[in-house]
Amino acid sequence: MKRIEAINNFVVKFANVNGSGSASANELFARSILRMGVPISPRNIFPSNIQGLPTWYEVRVNETGYRGRRGGVDLMVAMNPQTWDADLKEIEAGGYVFYDNTKPLPKSKFRDDVNVIGMPLTGICNATYSDPRQRQLFKNIIYVGALSTLLDIDPNEIERLFSEQYKGKETLLQSNVKALRLGRDYAREHLGGPIGLRVKRSNGVGHKIFIDGNSAAALGAVYGGATVCAWYPITPSSSLAEAFIKHCQKYRIDPATGKHKFAIVQAEDELASIGIAIGAGWNGARAFTCTSGPGISLMTEFIGLAYFAEIPVVIIDVQRGGPSTGMPTRTQQSDLLSCAYASHGDTKHVLLLPEDPRECFEFSAQAFDLADRLQTPVFVMTDLDIGMNSRLCEPLKWDDARVYDRGKVMTYEELEAGKDFGRYLDIDGDGIPYRTYPGTHPTRGAYFTRGTTKDRYARYSEAGPDYVDNMQRLLRKFETAKTLVPKPLLYPADKPARFGAIFYGSTSPAMQEALDVLAERGIHINALRVRGFPFQEEIADFVAAHPWVFVVEQNRDAQLKTLLVNEAKVNPTRLLSVLHYDGTPITARFIVDQVSQHAAARTVVPLKKVVS
Amino acid sequence: MTYLAKPRLHHPELPKNNVGYTRRDYEGAVSTLCAGCGHDSISAAIVQACWELDIEPHRVAKLSGIGCSSKTPTYFLGNSHGFNSVHGRMPSVLTGANLANRDLLYMGVSGDGDSASIGLGQFAHCMRRGVNMVYLVENNGVYGLTKGQFSATADKGSKSKRGVINNDEPVDMIGLALQLGATFVARSFSGDKQQLVPLIKAAIEHQGAAFIDVVSPCVAFNNHAGSTKSYDYVREHNEAVNRLDFITGREEITTDYAPGESVEVTQHDGSVLRLRKLAPDYDPTDRIKAMNYLQERAAAGEVVTGLLYVKPDPSDLHTYLNTLEKPLNRLGERELCPGAVALEKLNAALR
Numbered sequence: 001m002k003r004i005e006a007i008n009n010f011v012v013k014f015a016n017v018n019g020s021g022s023a024s025a026n027e028l029f030a031r032s033i034l035r036m037g038v039p040i041s042p043r044n045i046f047p048s049n050i051q052g053l054p055t056w057y058e059v060r061v062n063e064t065g066y067r068g069r070r071g072g073v074d075l076m077v078a079m080n081p082q083t084w085d086a087d088l089k090e091i092e093a094g095g096y097v098f099y100d101n102t103k104p105l106p107k108s109k110f111r112d113d114v115n116v117i118g119m120p121l122t123g124i125c126n127a128t129y130s131d132p133r134q135r136q137l138f139k140n141i142i143y144v145g146a147l148s149t150l151l152d153i154d155p156n157e158i159e160r161l162f163s164e165q166y167k168g169k170e171t172l173l174q175s176n177v178k179a180l181r182l183g184r185d186y187a188r189e190h191l192g193g194p195i196g197l198r199v200k201r202s203n204g205v206g207h208k209i210f211i212d213g214n215s216a217a218a219l220g221a222v223y224g225g226a227t228v229c230a231w232y233p234i235t236p237s238s239s240l241a242e243a244f245i246k247h248c249q250k251y252r253i254d255p256a257t258g259k260h261k262f263a264i265v266q267a268e269d270e271l272a273s274i275g276i277a278i279g280a281g282w283n284g285a286r287a288f289t290c291t292s293g294p295g296i297s298l299m300t301e302f303i304g305l306a307y308f309a310e311i312p313v314v315i316i317d318v319q320r321g322g323p324s325t326g327m328p329t330r331t332q333q334s335d336l337l338s339c340a341y342a343s344h345g346d347t348k349h350v351l352l353l354p355e356d357p358r359e360c361f362e363f364s365a366q367a368f369d370l371a372d373r374l375q376t377p378v379f380v381m382t383d384l385d386i387g388m389n390s391r392l393c394e395p396l397k398w399d400d401a402r403v404y405d406r407g408k409v410m411t412y413e414e415l416e417a418g419k420d421f422g423r424y425l426d427i428d429g430d431g432i433p434y435r436t437y438p439g440t441h442p443t444r445g446a447y448f449t450r451g452t453t454k455d456r457y458a459r460y461s462e463a464g465p466d467y468v469d470n471m472q473r474l475l476r477k478f479e480t481a482k483t484l485v486p487k488p489l490l491y492p493a494d495k496p497a498r499f500g501a502i503f504y505g506s507t508s509p510a511m512q513e514a515l516d517v518l519a520e521r522g523i524h525i526n527a528l529r530v531r532g533f534p535f536q537e538e539i540a541d542f543v544a545a546h547p548w549v550f551v552v553e554q555n556r557d558a559q560l561k562t563l564l565v566n567e568a569k570v571n572p573t574r575l576l577s578v579l580h581y582d583g584t585p586i587t588a589r590f591i592v593d594q595v596s597q598h599a600a601a602r603t604v605v606p607l608k609k610v611v612s
Numbered sequence: 613m614t615y616l617a618k619p620r621l622h623h624p625e626l627p628k629n630n631v632g633y634t635r636r637d638y639e640g641a642v643s644t645l646c647a648g649c650g651h652d653s654i655s656a657a658i659v660q661a662c663w664e665l666d667i668e669p670h671r672v673a674k675l676s677g678i679g680c681s682s683k684t685p686t687y688f689l690g691n692s693h694g695f696n697s698v699h700g701r702m703p704s705v706l707t708g709a710n711l712a713n714r715d716l717l718y719m720g721v722s723g724d725g726d727s728a729s730i731g732l733g734q735f736a737h738c739m740r741r742g743v744n745m746v747y748l749v750e751n752n753g754v755y756g757l758t759k760g761q762f763s764a765t766a767d768k769g770s771k772s773k774r775g776v777i778n779n780d781e782p783v784d785m786i787g788l789a790l791q792l793g794a795t796f797v798a799r800s801f802s803g804d805k806q807q808l809v810p811l812i813k814a815a816i817e818h819q820g821a822a823f824i825d826v827v828s829p830c831v832a833f834n835n836h837a838g839s840t841k842s843y844d845y846v847r848e849h850n851e852a853v854n855r856l857d858f859i860t861g862r863e864e865i866t867t868d869y870a871p872g873e874s875v876e877v878t879q880h881d882g883s884v885l886r887l888r889k890l891a892p893d894y895d896p897t898d899r900i901k902a903m904n905y906l907q908e909r910a911a912a913g914e915v916v917t918g919l920l921y922v923k924p925d926p927s928d929l930h931t932y933l934n935t936l937e938k939p940l941n942r943l944g945e946r947e948l949c950p951g952a953v954a955l956e957k958l959n960a961a962l963r
Contacts, residue, residue, distance in 0.1 A: 209962035223955070225948040227940040228711045230704075251950040259936040261943055263711040265929075268737040272704040275697070275734070279708025282695060283673070283716075284941035287708060305698050395959040398952045404945045437941060438673045438693035438709070439716050446670060448686055450696040460686070 002094035003115055005196040008038050008063035008204070010074040012147075012197075015087045017080050019051030025140030026057040027390075028161055029147060033061055034210060034392070035157040037202045041067040041509070043389045043585060048235070048328045054083045063204050067356075067391060068510030071589035075151075075197055077143065084109065096195055098147070100139075117191055119146055124186065138179040145183020150191065152198045155184060209395050213386035216357035216396065217316055218243035220364030221288055222251055225404050226314070228287035230265045230276035232295065235328050236384040237318040240290040241266075270295035274302040274315070281306070281313040282449060284409070284437035286368045288314035293322040293335045296342065303377050304343025305451045307474075310424070310433070312371035312378075312407070315339075316364060319383040321583045330583025331384035333505055334555035339379045340533055340563055346471065348567075350378045350481050351533040355508035356386060358393040359531075363486065372407035374481055375435060383554070385506040385585040408434045415444040423447040423458035424470060431476030478534055485532030488539055491515065493524040499599065500546035501527040502539070504560060507552050507586050514591035521592075523599050525550070530560065535568040543570040548602060550595055552578040554586050618642045630666040638663045640690040644683065650802030650828030650843075651681055651750045655688040657805055658719070658748075661812035662689065672717045673709055677702040677731060680757050681723030681750035681828075700731025703738035703747070707929070710743055713939040714930050717816060718745040725755045728764040728783040735785070739792040739821050744928035746815045747794075747823045749785060750802070752830035753841035760833035771838030784910070786920060789823040790903050795926035796822035797902075799917045801846050802829065810856040811919060814885055817859060820926030827915065846915055853894040853905075853918040854887040880925040887919060896922055 004010070012029075016022035023044070030042045041060045047053035060070050075096045078087050084099075091097060093113040099105075101118030110116055121142055125135040148155055159177055166173040187193070218240050221229070231241040241264070248262040263280075267273040273289040280287035291299070296317055306313050319335045321327025340349055350370060352363040364380050371378040408428075410421055415436070421444065424433050433456075436445035447458040453470065455461045491512075503511045508529060515527055528542045543549050543564070551561045558577040565572045578594045580586040618641065626634040638659040643652050662672065669691040676682035678699035685694045697705045706720045727735045727749050738747070753766040760773050764783040771777055789797045796818040800808040808826065815822035827846050829835050835842045840849075854875070877885040877897060887896065895901060902921045909916045936943075 205963070207963075209959050211962050219958070223949050225943075225945060227943060227948065228708060230708065251954065252948070254936055257936070258934070260934050261936050261940070261947060263930075263933050263935050263940060265707065265711070265741070265933075267704070268733055271701060272707075272734055272737060275701045275704025276708035276711070278697075279675075279695075279705035279710075280712040280940075281708070282705070283709040283712035285708075285712030287712070301698055302701065396955050398949070398955045400952045402945070402949075436693075437713075439671050439713065442668060442670045443691055446691050446693050448694040448696065451698065452696070 001113065001115065003196045004074050004092060004094040004096070006074065007198045007200050008061055008202060010061050010197045011070055011072060012059045012061070012075045012077065013073040013087070013090070014057040014077040015080045015083050016055050016057070017082070018047055018049050018053045018055040020140070021137045022055070022079065022140050023057065025144050026059075028158065029144050030059045031161055031210075032148065032153050032157045033059070033199050034205060035161065036154055036199055037205045038063060038199055039065045039067070039204045039208075039392055041391060043069060043385070045584065046329050054080050061199065063202060065204060065392070066509060066513040066588070068513050069585045069587045071587035077147065079143070088114065096197070098143070098150070115195070117150065117195070119143070119186060119191065124182065128182065138175070141176055141179035142183035145180040146187040146191065148180070149184045149187035149193060150195050152194045152200070154201070155180065205392065207395055208392045210390050210392055211357045212239075212388060212390045213354070213357040213360040213382050214240035214318065214388060215243040217290070217360040217364040217380065217382060217387070219247050219396070220361040221314070221368070222247045223361070223398055224286065224365030224368035226286045226288050226368060227261065228263050228277065228280035228285045230267045230273040230287070230289050232267050232270045232273050232291065234292050234295050236320055236388045237290040237292050237295070237316065239388065240316060240318060270298040271302065274299040274313070277313045278302055278306050278311050281311045281371070286312075286314075286372070288316060288368075290316040290318065292318050292320045293338070294325070296335055296338055300343045303349070304345060304347055306377045307343065307347045307349065308345070308451055309449050310375040310435070311449070312375050314364070314367045314371050314378050314380065316380040316382065318387040319381065321581075327583040329384070331506065331585055332554050332581055332583065333381075333383055333507070334559065334581070336381065336555070336559040337562060339381060348478055348534070350374060350376060350485060352378065352380045352486065353504040353531050353533075354380065354382055354386065355505060355529065356393045357391050358396060360386060361396045366486070369405040370481075370484055373405050373432070373484060374477060375407060375432060376477070381505065383506050408432055410434045410436050410440075410445060412441050415441040421445050422456045424454060424473070425456040426473050426476070430480040431473050431478070432480060482534045482536050485534065487536055488531055488542070489529045490542070491527040491529065493526050494519065495524045497524040497526045498547055499523070499525045500542055500549035501525045501552060501595070502530055502542070502549055502560070502564070503527065503552040504530045507554060510586045510588045510591055511552060513588035514595065517588060517592050518595060521596070523596065525595070533563065533567070535564065539564065540568045540570050543568070543574055547574065548576055548598075549574050550576050550578050550598065552586070552591060554580050556581045629663055631668055633663065633669065635659060635663045637691070638669055638689055640685070640687045643687040645680060646832045648831040649680070650752065650830070651684050652687070653802040653805060654748070654750055654808070654826055654828055655684050657808045657812055658688050660805070660809045661816060664809070665813055665816060667717060667816070671715075672719055674719045674721065675702050675706045675709065676721045677723070677726035679723040679726050679755070680830075681721055682726055684750070685721055700726050700729070701734055702726065703731065703734035703743075706745055707738055707741065707743050710745060710929070711935070712941045714744070714935065715939050718743070720745055720747045722747070722749050724749060724751045724753060724763040724765040724785075728785055732764070732783065736788060736792050739789055739794045739823065742793060742795065742821045742926070742928045742932065744820055744930065745822065746812065747821065748812075749823075749825050750828040751785070751825055751841070752828050752834055753839070754830050754834040756830050756833055767840040770840045771836070773833050773836055785823075785825050786906060787903065790899055790921055793821070794823045795820035795923035797921040798823070798919045799825045799827070799915070801827050801850055801917060803843055803847065804850070804917070807852065807855065807917060810859070814856055814859055814919065814922075817879075817883065818922070818926065819880065820923065820928045849913060849915045851891070851909060851914040851916050853891040853916055853920065854889055854896065856885060856887050856919050859883060859885055877922055877924055885919070885922065890918070896920060897924060
């Protein structure tokens, strides 16, 4: 039988039962490879459940550093009988299945083209441990041990990880090391040692860091100066708020007094979360909320108020599959339109589209400057794939010379000096008026904030011209926003390219890989990664420069394409959608496949040429 | 009259308070509510209370939701920042504003539609959290701005102007506030300024969640026979448990009471609330008894008013959150940003 042979370039997938303690064992496996200097990209595929339903952990090992999902599995660690059949199908021909053979399975349950590695995990555990909880937990460590022998992973790295994790907990450390060695010894003695997939020490990781997007975005909020956070638990954004709590405990406690330089409220719902953030933003604190699609739906009335009353607020949307409860634990990029146009009436909002945890950090810090400068809600559009999976990325950077841009805030001194204050008065021609913080001056600068129409001096007005004047200024402000949001990044093809491709967010790693594969196959594509909305002129120019432009997205309705046609006024007939929306992260294979089909259809020689 | 601008000229001998302001300095724009609206009396009571307490107008933030009551912040404290937010959502906006700057005084003005119907959830949770504020509900039992539909505080069996009988049980906001942890709970009547002004003053002084339910008749849609929120009905059924006469530390006590006629509540800051007893056995510091008493009297058809409950040593959300004394909105990158070195360390820990 064929046996896949690969060094530092394969996919291992763990099929487990939720709540069985497999998550930490699987992460241990992944980290040990990382410690050997070999780039990995792990992904959790988990159910909306605490215990009992199937869950998967997929680790792509890739020396080149491709961080997208590849598609296909080389080694399946099949620990869940519920999903056995489907799991087995996913394995590439010549791949491997590792399973617990304490109870034998009939031959019909296997594939002829897959190498079978059986290990009596339950038997070993039952013989070694008497406590049922230990039997379960150490079973996971034992298979990690066996896998380390099979894949030639340095056991010292795993033991080092143990000693970091169980610092000062000697008993736990010893028992884990014992289980690990038990697995290693068994694999060496009974499973014939290493298989065709190997991990070889490398320096592919270099100075990169391993962090999840939610943690990084929360850190960005700390660095960006957020002091007020209000949130309501919702997957996949809860861990962002929880990370903010953790980072604040570490970085934001006043050493002299022990007092907190932050206020975090777990609100009763998303309506209150955004209300609290808006109240704090109105009063001059940097405030944010984090949520996912259903939360955005609930917040829209308030978002309209913040747009119209011009209140800075940051909303981090960790997108998941919708509509309704949709796929709460799966990823999508399907809130683009609902955020870009959130609320009733004519509204448009600033969106930032980070590609990975590093940009989650940068954009979420930058979002607070933008919100203050533009006096409007700013959305950071991340997703479950970036948010809840640890990703290898460039180290986080901060320039200590950086000063927060608090925007146009009129001070006591300016008011005292008699500077004309009109809350909605456009003095500089950029559509951005001045604001005052409550309590600034005894007799000047107070104004009434309302969602109702008002004139330039914030006086209640139901007059049509006042309304139009204000709405036009808001459009001018949105034009100003174009100059401030992150510019798109161009990835030019090595050779002249007829095709362009536009992509954004978590599609990035799969796209980078797909571009390389396509180039090898002779399909050269200039690619542009959109990083913010409103769109700059470069984006329309890019589309105009190519006969066809692929727009690669993770939603059904081609939301970015819609936004491009609407707002960048690009020619829709040039745009070819590549849409992936089954809830799993998009893969390079999928993009290559779709793009190749489109490209083939468009390289057919016209009939006229054939007959002439 | 609302089309007329308010004269800016003040009488030169108008008395000034200790911070140099006349009563007129606490007024706002001319009201656009109906002539005789109870809400305007409440605005006047707020003006009076703030002036008497020597509060600088610009140190107050006034927040509201949507509805007739929520329009009123325009009509008092014209030199304060105001925020007319979203229907039923004033409590969250106020909470956020309060977190951003703990040094200002927060006054939330809402109505029965705004707080007992669409905003019941936010009302409840804001009380639970103990936000330091004065939360004032101008309670008239109807939706005025949409012309007379029943609100959730309309009593069961009361009659609308169109003759419809309300079959739904009323939401008891006082009962909820007591149950949910408000540390100052009072009820008053817009037609009784003598009672209302001291209550507002005491609520402002209170360092926790202070709730005042003010029955405030709607002259346009709920002031007829068969209504339980009309001027006549409330006057007839108003049973005050006490009169808040003095807040020491602010005013000199000039009246002597016979023994047993008054009750004193010493607050955490040392100030004393002196209440003239009207119901002989009513103890405003006993929450459980207050809840029972209110239920009993409500069943007897009385509208109990006065200072119903006060916790002498309240805490507030900032205490629970252990926030810095300096307002969060005054912190800059120096205080908030951990800096490049800390980030480098963190990077190293993520390898």
